[in-house]
Amino acid sequence: MDAMMSTAATRTRKRPEQRRAEILDTAAGIALEEGLERITLRAVADRLNVAPGLISHYFPVADDLVVEAFAAAATAERAQLFAASGTPMERLAQFIVRVEDARSRDMTRLWLNARHLSRFRPAIGVALAAQEELDRVQLSEIIDAGVASGDFPTADPFAACVRIFIAVDGVGGYVNDAASFEHPAYEHFVTDTAEWALGMPPGVLRQAVAERR
Amino acid sequence: MDAMMSTAATRTRKRPEQRRAEILDTAAGIALEEGLERITLRAVADRLNVAPGLISHYFPVADDLVVEAFAAAATAERAQLFAASGTPMERLAQFIVRVEDARSRDMTRLWLNARHLSRFRPAIGVALAAQEELDRVQLSEIIDAGVASGDFPTADPFAACVRIFIAVDGVGGYVNDAASFEHPAYEHFVTDTAEWALGMPPGVLRQAVAERR
DNA sequence: AGCGTTATTGGTCGCTTGGCCAATGGCCTA
DNA sequence: TAGGCCATTGGCCAAGCGACCAATAACGCT
DSSP: OOOOOOOOHHHHHOHHHHHHHHHHHHHHHHHHEEEEEEEEOHHHHHEEEEEEEHHHHOOOHHHHHHHHHHHHHHHHHHHTTTOOOOOOHHHHHHHHHHSSSSHHHHHHHHHHHHHTTTTTHHHHHHHHHHHHHHHHHHHHHHHHHHHHHHHHHSSOHHHHHHHHHHHHHHHHTTTTTTTTTOOOOHHHHHHHHHHHTOHHHHHHHHHHHHHOO | OOSSSOOOOOOOOOOOOOOHHHHHHHHHHHHHOOOGGGGOHHHHHHTTTSOOHHHHOSSSHHHHHHHHOOOOOOOOHHHHHHHSSHHHHHHHHHHHHHHHHHGGGHHHHHHHHHHTHHHHHHHHHHHHHHHHHHHHOOOOHHHHHHHTTTTTOOOOOHHHHHHHHHHHHHHTTTTOOOTTTOHHHHHTTTOOOHHHHHTOOOTHHHHHHHOOO
């Protein structure tokens, strides 16, 4: 028995897959709350009350943890963004409402974070492109349904999908603006762009979005 | 006389204002070429072949140098972006061509860089907002002229200005994508959005832009 | 020409980072 | 129950960072 108790960190040993998932979740949490560059061996270890070396054990190259954490966070968020049922119009409106919701702000910051960071770390750029593609698949599915039903008269569904995401990312770029000044031109940009890109009569989608806010 | 020549760094003393400007220019260059986070005392000192301490002498707080360097780079670039004469339509087309030109890519990266970094450093956010306002003033001047001349039928010139910049920033967000896939929906987004936001008949601006590319 | 101001140097300090490694001890299996 | 595998620890290292400071030398002034 020790002379002094110290902070007897009773060493707990977990199944590798479980520990790895735990580390990944923690890193994803840091990415969302504090940013990708704050994912450090020590930061993750501190949150888990574990030695820094353990993180290195599961992720010998720290960069890999960052990339995987981003992918994990993006995947989790996508499930929420697109979880909707109803007509294509309703699903699109729901998507826009959620993407602009205050609760999505952390995720918006993370996307911006990844877009910039891929300048220095090509691996993040690869993961980013992959996540973008997954998002496009989800939105394209909605758009195609709307084209089939006649709700979205666009002649080029894929182009509309691309443009809606450009609009989302454009507005999202201001997410870190302290005094992001409130102006209707900002607020309705994504909705109006979607209407325009899909060839819908003006006001229809805006009303569907307003009903769900 | 020294026993060995060593790298006899003959100490040159310059007028404070000149040295300060030199440091600022160098930092702005690093910001454009390598990113704002690469502006370090040592990196700037190396480029200028001076001691790191000298940079601290002129910028006791390194953060201030970063903020001022961003402002300097943005200001310099703005002069090029908006340097045009002719009809409002011609000036707008010229602006779009330049903003999407390959030579503006470094600046686009810098804006993205600053948007993300303002998450951690409020001072950058303040400088960013100020630069955005200056850009809006420039573009608004063109738009107002076009509204007066009847070329831009929009009822809300300011909203159009805001939306054009959202489009620019939206497309600019992909600047670090390694394999930014080429698609007409990307290429013409800013042009088409400007047409739409300004209430112009489709195709007019696109042609004006095409003529200048 | 001599002197004072201060631009400039070059080094140190404390801090944080990722990577590395020997030692420890928990859990599973034979 | 004994033994071995390996998850886990904790400390060390080198590199890079901003900040700080005493010493030095270039320049302007009288």
